[in-house]
Amino acid sequence: MTECIECGAQINIPNGAMKGEIIDCPECGVELEVVNPQSGELRVAEVAGEDWGE
Structure with a gap:
C-alpha cells in the first residue's frame, strides 16, 4: 500500500504492476504513474495535450 500524492488516500498497487503503468486513485480520481x-x-x-489540428 502507498499513499495518493494528491489526497493521501491509501492505494493498493496491483501485483505485477510495471514501471510506467497508470493507476487511478479510488478517492480523488487522479491518474498516477508507477515510478x-x-x-x-x-x-x-x-497528460499529453491534444492540439486538435491547431
Missing part, C-alpha cells in the same frame, strides 16, 4: 513498483513510489501522470 517504482517495489517501493510503491508514484507520481502524477503527465
Whole structure:
C-alpha cells in the first residue's frame, strides 16, 4: 500500500504492476504513474495535450 500524492488516500498497487503503468486513485480520481513498483513510489501522470489540428 502507498499513499495518493494528491489526497493521501491509501492505494493498493496491483501485483505485477510495471514501471510506467497508470493507476487511478479510488478517492480523488487522479491518474498516477508507477515510478517504482517495489517501493510503491508514484507520481502524477503527465497528460499529453491534444492540439486538435491547431
